[in-house]
Amino acid sequence: MEKVGSSVGVVALAAAIATLLLPPFAAAAATGPGSSCTRSCGNITIPYPFGVEPGCYHAGFNLTCRSGAGGQGSPQLFLGDGTVQVLEISVQHNTVRINSTGMILPFNDGGRTKNGTWGSGLPRSGPYFLSETINRLLVLGCNTQVTILGGDDNNLVSSCTAFCPLSEPNPGFTIGTVASNCTGDSGINCCQASIVLSYSFYNIEINRLKGGLPFTQSIYIVDRSLDYTPDMVFSPDHSPKALPATLDWIIAKNSTCPTNTSVPECRSNHSRCQTSHSGYGCQCSDGYQGNPYVPDGCQDINECKSPDIYVCYGDCKNTPGSFMCQCPTGYTGNASIPNGCRDIDECERPEAHSCFGICQNFPGSFRCLCHDGTYGDPSTKGGCITIKKSFVGLSIGLGVGGTGLLLLALGGPFIIRKIKLQKVKKMRHKFFKENHGLLLQQLISRDTDIGHRMIITLRDLEKATDNFDRARIVGGGGHGVVFKGILDLQVVAIKKSKIVVQREINEFINEVAVLSQVNHRNVVKLLGCCLETEVPLLVYEFISNGSLYNHLHVEGPISLSWNDRMRIAMEVSKALSYLHSSASMPIFHRDVKSSNILLNDALTAKVSDFGASRYIPIDQTGVVTAVQGTFGYLDPMYYYTGRLTDKSDVFSFGVVLVELLTRKKPNDYQSVDGGSLVSHFVSLLAEDKLVDIVDPQVFREEDDKEV
Template sequence: MTKLGFLLSGYIFLSLLGIWVVATAVVPAGHRPGCPAKCGDVDIPFPFGIREQCALHNGFKLNCTTVEGVKKPLWWDVEVAKISLANGTATMNTKAISRQCYFPANRTMRYRNAWLNLTETPFWISEVDNTVVVIGCNTLAYMMSSSYVIGCVSTCEGAPLEDGTCSGAGCCQADVPKGIQYYNGYFNENYNTTKTSQGITCSYITVMEKAAFRFKTSYVKSTMFYDTHKGKVPIVLNWQIAELACEDAKKNTSSYACVSSHSVCVDSTTHKPGYRCNCSEGYEGNPYIADGCRDIDECRRLVNPCGDGICENTPGNYSCSCYLGNYMTNGVCVPIQKKPSRFQAMPVVGASVGLVVLVIVVACACLIQERRKLRNMKLAYFRQHGGTILFEEMKSQQCNAFKIFSEEELQQATNRFSEKQVIGRGGHGTVYKGLLKSNVEVAVKRCMTIDEQHKKEFGKEMLILAQINHRNVVKLLGCCLEVEVPMLVYEFVPNGTLFDLIHGNHGWRISLATRLGIAHDSAEALSYLHSGASTPILHGDVKSSNILLDDNHKAKVSDFGASILAPTDESQFVTLVQGTCGYLDPEYMQTCQLTDKSDVYSFGVVLLELLTCKKPFNLDALGQEKSLSIMFMSAMKENRLEVILDDGIKGEDSMEILEEIAELAKHCLEMSGENRPSMKEVAEKLDRLRKVMHHPWVQQNPEEMESLLGEPSAMAHSTIVSDQYFSIEKKAVTNLQSGR
């Protein structure tokens, strides 16, 4: 049976066709009379409910079904194990375990992929409570979402397997990205070489609750993992009431869900706006039901919060008092004593003063010690990231344009890294807009993680990146090394990203000349990084959201600080595949080896965005239309280029140039990196196309035409200058002569 057959016959975890909509004719949130409060052993608190009329809306509707003789609540066909109102979570037992199994009887590898789709529901995967787990020998597996590809490698060679340890030997783990509502687990078929077991051998990838997973060595080279969990793993989902921020939700009192008199609205922490409800401090219960939040009687706890005193409960709090003959000091009741004489009081006063002095001395000593520890920690980070080497090299090379910033400087520049200063988020970190004391606007990138290899080489890499000076590359102004993960400081580019211009311009027409200019600027920048810099630099994440635009639509390539220097030996090859869906080089996915031709492939996808105004990956599309590159290559093969071009640039006068750009994009998207052009060749061709477009009259002078185009560079399977250029010139001259 083919892999596709097993994929279709495998476990399909969830395909949610229901739509999460808060009904337009909203029923005020409250208790539904006659609705069951439990299903089996699981509490069902409102807004969840058994049957449609008992839930706040369809997104929270559950069914109470008997499974193997036990009543269990089901959300669609998924078992709900626990619901927490206070934490805004729901724990569910899912069948989303992707697996590949080797059957020695017929020497075949079978695959069963499973996925989770929570789009258009009130749920998303908790990045705090869950983890991506990969189990097996020689297994490279990925979790693919709409915006991330994250995975890891598990091997049985080298370190011994150990129960409870999941760090690459037989088992590996990866963090779940924030705000994920969809993922698909799959394997790199070319990597797995485990075909030595006498019995059925399986590898697995799944997303499951961290607290529920403990690795056992018996899981490897067997089906024990799947059998132990009976084909299901727990996963913790966050949920929210509606896709509205608290400020907006409160405006509509008829649909506002926080109806209890002692409830508060809590904004969601995911990437999309949303809210849920909690009881106010000092209260507990259900904030979604009228009078559902009840006062907590602190005085009835097992331990008296007032010690030996009298505890009196108050709404949302409590108060303490003492019995007759006692008074309260520092929260403790002590007996009232007779007033001592002056001579009796002197030792007491002296002891009190001495105690105060001692406390002050100890406090100052602790403060000095903490400051010293903080200073030593910052110094250790500075040295760990190669700051000493970088500082000495800067002095010797007189690199005055590059600066090593302190953490305090960047905190002041970004208003303590306020959320209001955030101008971008990505897989590598968060970017803040900042203003230095010198009134220079900057972009501060706060990275999330850094691997051990980059920690050791960070100072040297910064020195190389600081020497980059190109008009189309965002200038790296400095870095901060006294923190656990270094921060990068770039020049501020004011006009947003190319992604925003293409996909968020609300119908504003972008001329072909502007698009061609942006493409040429970007290609020049990548060509410089590959071959013009003192040390070749591979960008590694070329995409339209990493191309910034100034006020004149001049492009500047950014985020090269997260790139790597060109590797000089196999030990430097990346083994953990990460990137952005739609832009990833398929050859890189197979080999885990990043090259300059990987950047060429990603740039080819950017060219397609400029030509079509379509996104590189569309989860809602069908079949081949999910991937822009596959759809484009199919259109080129069937001679249907005009079908996918953006209507804003179609026309008889521009079709020849569009075909040339499309042909260039096609070569950039070759499956084999050897067949792709270099970025220098791409930049040269775009420059010639731009000049031809700006000077259509040069056909009247063949010598000028030859001077303008120059000698074309050799490219795989194509010739840079074709007869189409001359047809462009001829048509332009005819139009000028006829007054068009």
């Protein structure tokens, strides 16, 4: 028999993975980030719309992450293809902090005019522009005038003049001396000025005034918040150092926010478009913070957790997008100012605080007491009675009620039990209706066999699991807890699903009706469901040999054989093909991963856990849903658009193929450069270096010649 794991098989599997994984990366180039994108470089976070790999960034926001000089040190991040170093990225303020290299222009040739440029590493067309509100011009020199001209039209944007008190150079007088003697705004030895217009590049004109010393002139554009020192400006060899500067960035150039339509780039709820002088960007709405460029990226700010910023001298209550600051109960006034809340004297407001006894006010509340010689409820009229009247009433009550108390004591336990049983019965009926059990009965009424199998009572499941004994728990995950039980002499798996959105119940019931008709040897069979609990219970056939994840990621060098891995991959592909194309109605799994692929005693694959699955009408190619899945396996296109298609499962299956080849865990793998398992695999595949990541066991089971 021919060896399944031949080199042809390895190449074919790698080619299949490339087919499954590369298109989503390319298609996502202008749409949004995927779960497989690099999100950090060194200690710098990379938020979308920025990204490193193709398909992980918005057009024009590609970055380069590479190791330090000589391959040593922490990785460094650069704009574009790697000329301008990035120090920090802020989506909240739409800024990028960069290392801005100073310009050293020598005058040792006797000339009086020099020219230079700033921004040579930035694209002329954007999306980056120097922030005029954050940066300043800094000049170190003697008797020198520096002028900055912006853009192709050479508009004047800044200028300053630096003077030195010396008319002739003294021995040892260097530009370092100038820097150390700089007195800031006075213009002595240096000068600085604001930058009034924002451009992506500038022309620099330097004029040496009459009597100016023929020294090298140093010009910097730096963050105005930076307090520089001479050692920051010059390296030991007197070459210039780079100092931080801040760039603004926009998502669309030379455009303004549309007034009547939504902005496709502002993808998060609670986000808005913000027009600037060069175009527009996105920001979270007031009261929210985060990333407006990704779905659900803007999250509510809990102002009550930041009392230094959001001052409240009373009771703070967070609300969506805002907060409420109120005086505590028993106080009134303005809680947003010191001593703004004052005590309410309830005894002076009898119409609002009933008291028919003695009223006593104290800070924040009051006390209402019965008069001396009486007791009872002073908050109601006639509620306080004398002690003598109370004694007479008590005597009569004991005589009449003695017999009733005896009967109540004898029949109490029986009555209580009947009440509890009736309450449980009503509760089960309530859940059955809420979970649309009547709808399910209607859907399957045309097939009595399905109806007999599908509707399972809670009593039967309690009996099958010893009242859901915790000892019966055999697994669990993001969609529920699984119990092992015996039902009709058959070992079954009973899962408590975690459906929390009421509007999804209808779809869930329809899926149950459809899945009941699924019949494929590589799909775990759904046997029935119970709707008499708050959360529906699903009953599946029991698979005893664990998951592919457990078999693949065992301790030690030996795992599943290469033959078994190839066969399992083919079986899973057949199951997905059946669900997508051959079932009575297409079913998209939505959470394909190795832990959801079960293996029986013969290592036959069984696709399981349909807690997130959705059926799709035959006349549709997809459906928009809330994004669900597992990090590392999630399709980037589905993550951004929320549109579920068969390609969503196909991408996740491609990740499983990578996992089969490498024996590495997609959900917690990180390469040296901070990349995910998928991005690293695709990169090595393109470089023909798969030997660096493929499981050594695969090569040990191959012929040397074939490898």
